[in-house]
Amino acid sequence: MPIQTPFHPRTSELNSSLDWKDWGGYFAANSYNVVNDFEYYAFRHSAGLIDITPLFKYKVTGKDASRFLSRLIVKDISKLKLNQATYCCWCDDRGMVIDDGTVMRFGEDEYFVTAADPSYSWFSRFIKKLDVHIEDVTDSYCALALQGPTSRDILKNMCDADLDSLKFFWTTSTKADGFEFKISRTGYTGDLGYELWIKNEDALKLFDAVWSAGQNYNIRMSGIAALDIARIEAGLIMNGVEYHSSLHALTPEQMSTPYELGLGWMVNLDRETFMGQKALRAENKNGSRWATVGVDINWPDLEELYQKHGLPPHTEAGAWRHSVPIFQKQHVSKQIGYATSGTWSPALKKNIALATIEIDYAKPGTEVNFEVMVEHHRETVRATVHKPQFFNPERKRSILKK
């Protein structure tokens, strides 16, 4: 049975829909309200607060911490500056992705790693003789994500951090009324936003301070369902949805490489040996089989199909996460890929999806056919390949003061 996060006394009070799900062994609110659109809109218009405690969290310390992480992660972590954060992934020696997460550098020899899956064992087995210590702080540190255009104003009203100059993917330590915590300008919504990291003991103090500062800025609790819409609009992939960790995949066909997931930009090939380097170098040279893309599903086509049945067009409420076949434009019987998740994008008024597609069809603008179910009938509508990122507002990276 899942356990409660340290924020549970507050989140359970606010969860009027009693809609909980299991996230990494914790109770996580899927939605706080029966009508949950507003939990999504908070990310885009004011601020949504999410309990992200269930993320797996590790403190990696020791003289060799930089070298160690750089060997395991496809990105050269030793280049990370003090207080900088980075989004990255790590692979097995076949170059197949195990997980993705963020790494933050809190000291010369101190890093903070987050992951979607338990990763202690995988990381630990490579310490060998290095001066590295890994501490699993998943159950002793907790976290809140505050995401949306007013998130900066809210934090400025409850702590002393210099947020006007804190850049995208940088971190800072700060004090508030009687407690200390860390802020990283990171998130999973593709919007202006922060993640707040704190010891379990001070969880409720942090929650109360943020919640009360947020009252003048239309702060709302947001659940996983709302987060899913935002992350698809932002083109952010998810372990277990867009791909399967190579540690869990049953067949090679179920595994993916960073290049195939659109994470090629984070692979630093030319440096000291790292896990998967050889395979990734070969792939970089020879090309990939698959690509991860966005798909813009033609709305008028869908409207027309519904009209045949005398119905107004309909989309699933919220985001969906199941496999949907994608076919070639010319031959509707030839499958060339599959969507892994999708949503009606409230920001763009478009029906969008993230998809895995054969590399020949991955170029933005490529026309394909997309399977839809309309009144119990399988049909296809036209769709266009897009880059995964559909929504990227300027405020995401904005700084107010240099």
Add this chain to the structure above:
Amino acid sequence: MSKKYDAIIIGGGHNGLINAAYLAKAGKDVLVLEKRHVLGGAAVSEEVYPGFTYSVCSYVVSLFRPHIIRELNLAKHGYDIIPMDASFQPLPDDDLGLCRWGDASRSRREIARFSKKDSEVYGEFSKVMTHMAKLAKEVIDHPAPDVASINPKELSSLLRMGKVFKNLGPELLHMNTKLLTMSSADFLDLWFESEVLKGPMAVSGIIGTFLGVRSPGTAYVLLHHYMGELDGAFRSWGFSKGGTGGVSIACANAAKSYGAEIRTNVNVSHVKIKNGKSTGIILANGDEIDSKIVVSNLDPNRTYLKMIGEDNLPKDITTEIKRFKLRGSSGKVNFALSGVPNFCKKRDGLEFMKGDIAIVPNVDYVEKAYDQAKYGEFSEKPYINIVVPSLTDPTLAPPGKHVMSCFVQYAPFDIKEGPEYWPKLAGKFGDAVQNTIKEYVPDIDSLVEHRQVVTPWDLQETFGLTEGNIFQGELTLEQLLFQRPISGYAKYKTPIENLWMSGSGTHPGGGIMGSGGELSAKSILKEKVI
């Protein structure tokens, strides 16, 4: 010799800007001229009082066509709508009032306090209106075919529309006829018994018209407001981020991204006409700018009588355009408040106030308000539609403070002292609104930091809406479809060759829809006149 444009658009309201965007996207050389210092027309945000952004005129968005958002990539240019979840109707004597929510079960329980029967019928009513709205959508997304024409194109267009009607089946067709002919109060009587519930529902039928809820034909306007479509879902209203001007700014940014040129503070005197053809425009300062076509985004009255001028028009057309009914019937009062105006202290939280708040305790209330207006007075107890958008979009006011926007009906343009007397009445009108609100928010006076009163006269003088009609012409059946603005010239054309129209005085009419601008541009491009 100055440059000659493909098209000059007179008026930088949202329809004019959308028109410009579509024409520029097609590679045309386009110039938009706006008289005011700010773009948007009646869809405008202004910081009238420091720190507070008012949606001065139009204040909610629902009918904006989603395909325009996609075709012009408006989201990228800042189009951003926040949906409203609730519709609250406060009641006197400290009652809990009636709140209708996005959550159907919650609404049903609320309505059941007034009528158990109505609470269950409410869902059925929505279903029928969804069908009706689907039909209306077919009508608003295409230029209106002329029933009197024998042109094959018109006939095929009629046929297409006929098919949609036919597919409705007899029951819904009969309902449609009732909808087109009945009054909104009578139409609602077919379904509901609670006078409280019918109050806020019936007023949808009179917005922007000089009619009462018991006047025949108002049921149609009820539908016009029912078919709001956000996110592919029918019937949902929303706020534009940063006020309704946000919509216009997004349209302007889109137009500019396609290469359109936009100038503000430019006053157009009239259209330059040679041998019945438009050749450009003449500014108030005497300057001339040439263009292949001119698109007027002004209302039909201004377009015909000021931009063209009676001298250039056949007499019968002049007569007909003068008969076009404007009859503005509403005003706006905008408030800057030092705190939250709580319309029902008995309710927990403020969620019930994050949508619209309708001051219309029952059907008779609003019919009485109309009685006063019929004889040239503003309503002492008017119907008020209130929104406090800063509860949802905190950027509109300083932290903890709020903007409150009040749409007020009736405020007849033709006040008995004469319309030019309105500026002298503005204070009294504002007081009547504030006093009406005070019945529900007793501490309102102490919260007011600033008040802006927009009378029908201001709508005409500042925003160019003749007689203060917010839709550039009443949305009554005889002024819709192939008769909007007048029969024979309903397809965005005018009696002057190369002079087109695009505003909400054209089909399909008012509200922040964008259809006039879009359909007009598409007609222009289809005819390859430029």
